[in-house]
Amino acid sequence: AQTVTQSQPEMSVQEAETVTLSCTYDTSENNYYLFWYKQPPSRQMILVIRQEAYKQQNATENRFSVNFQKAAKSFSLKISDSQLGDTAMYFCAFAPAAGNKLTFGGGTRVLVKP
Amino acid sequence: KAGVTQTPRYLIKTRGQQVTLSCSPISGHRSVSWYQQTPGQGLQFLFEYFSETQRNKGNFPGRFSGRQFSNSRSEMNVSTLELGDSALYLCASSSTSTHSTDTQYFGPGTRLTVL
Numbered sequence: 469a470q471t472v473t474q475s476q477p478e479m480s481v482q483e484a485e486t487v488t489l490s491c492t493y494d495t496s497e498n499n500y501y502l503f504w505y506k507q508p509p510s511r512q513m514i515l516v517i518r519q520e521a522y523k524q525q526n527a528t529e530n531r532f533s534v535n536f537q538k539a540a541k542s543f544s545l546k547i548s549d550s551q552l553g554d555t556a557m558y559f560c561a562f563a564p565a566a567g568n569k570l571t572f573g574g575g576t577r578v579l580v581k582p
Numbered sequence: 583k584a585g586v587t588q589t590p591r592y593l594i595k596t597r598g599q600q601v602t603l604s605c606s607p608i609s610g611h612r613s614v615s616w617y618q619q620t621p622g623q624g625l626q627f628l629f630e631y632f633s634e635t636q637r638n639k640g641n642f643p644g645r646f647s648g649r650q651f652s653n654s655r656s657e658m659n660v661s662t663l664e665l666g667d668s669a670l671y672l673c674a675s676s677s678t679s680t681h682s683t684d685t686q687y688f689g690p691g692t693r694l695t696v697l
Contacts, residue, residue, distance in 0.1 A: 503685070513672060513688035559625065568615050568676055568686055569638045572625035 470495045470562050474573035481550045482581050488535075489545045489576045491560030499565040502536065502543045507575075508556040516558070519543065550580045583609055586675050586689035594695045600661040603692045607654050607675030613637075614656040615686060616648060619670040628671075631656050660694075668696045 471494045481487035493502070504516040519527045519536050526534050531548045547554055560573040587606045595601050607614050615638075616628040627640040631650035650656045654675075660667055670693050674686035 505688075510690075511670060512690050513674075515685055515687065518685055563686075567638050568613050568630050568632075568674075568684070569627050569640070570615070570617070570625075570674075570686060571627070574624050 470497075470564070470571045472560055472562050472571050472573035474560055474576050476576045477574070478577040478579070480579040480581055481547075483550055483552060485550055486546060486548050487550055487578060489547075489558055489560075489578070491543045491545070491573055493541050493543065493560070493562050493571075493573075495541070495562065495564075497564055501563040501565070502534075503561040503563065503570070504532070504534070504543075504545045505559045505561060505572075506554075506556045507559065508553075513559075517545065547578070552580050552582060554578060555580045586673055586687055588671075588673050588689040588692050590692060591690065592693045592695075594697060595663050596697050597663055597665060599663050600659065601663060601694060603658045603660075603671055603673075603694070605656045605658070605673030605675075605689060607656070607673075608677075608687055611675035611677050611687075612654050613676045613684070613686075614650055614654065615674045615676075616656070616658050617672040617674065618642075619672060619691070620668070625672075628658070663696045665696050667694065669694060 500521045502519045506514045517529045535544045557575045561570045613632045615630040630638040634650045645661045648658045670691045672691045673689045676684040676686045
């Protein structure tokens with residue numbers, strides 16, 4: 469069974485600065501997918517970024533980028549130029565290559581301060 | 583395209599009752615997954631339906647069941663409700679074809695409170 473661990477329960481960052489969220493996972497599979505989802509106070513889960521394990525290139529989406537280290541089973545998220553709207557819970561999630569079963573980490577609460 | 587919709591958004595039930603939650607996926611999406619979110623257990627996978635068939639199942643008791651209709655809409659049923667079933671139930675859809683994984687897009691959730 470896969471496990472996903474987010475070691476930082478809460479982080480705060482000043483507006484316009486950069487914050488990095490950690491995520492480690494455990495799996496015996498070679499091909500899989502990793503995701504970061506954002507859940508603001510409205511509770512709607514929003515996809516931030518997706519990474520395919522077979523791709524060595526780190527995914528980026530505007531101000532969001534990941535550092536994917538497959539051998540270390542690490543998948544961190546960097547938020548650059550933080551904005552007040554980035555305040556939310558961030559979840560790291562793992563999905564196998566076949567089948568839509570997401571395994572989530574415990575989440576990291578990010579607070580962006582003005 | 584319209585996003586994933588879930589009804590009702592809020593629900594209050596008493597112990598022993600049963601409840602049915604509904605989810606309409608994004609148009610064209612054939613896979614629907616359900617998740618339970620609680621403060622204690624976090625986000626946990628319940629089950630996934632694809633083309634009206636349950637394709638994956640999480641570790642929940644048989645009181646939790648679901649189904650999917652030919653138009654891909656899905657329902658989730660919880661029978662004999664317990665206090666611990668109080669949670670946010672999230673539905674997610676994806677355009678997955680057979681035996682592959684695609685990005686899941688989530689609905690706003692149904693907040694179930696069991697008294």
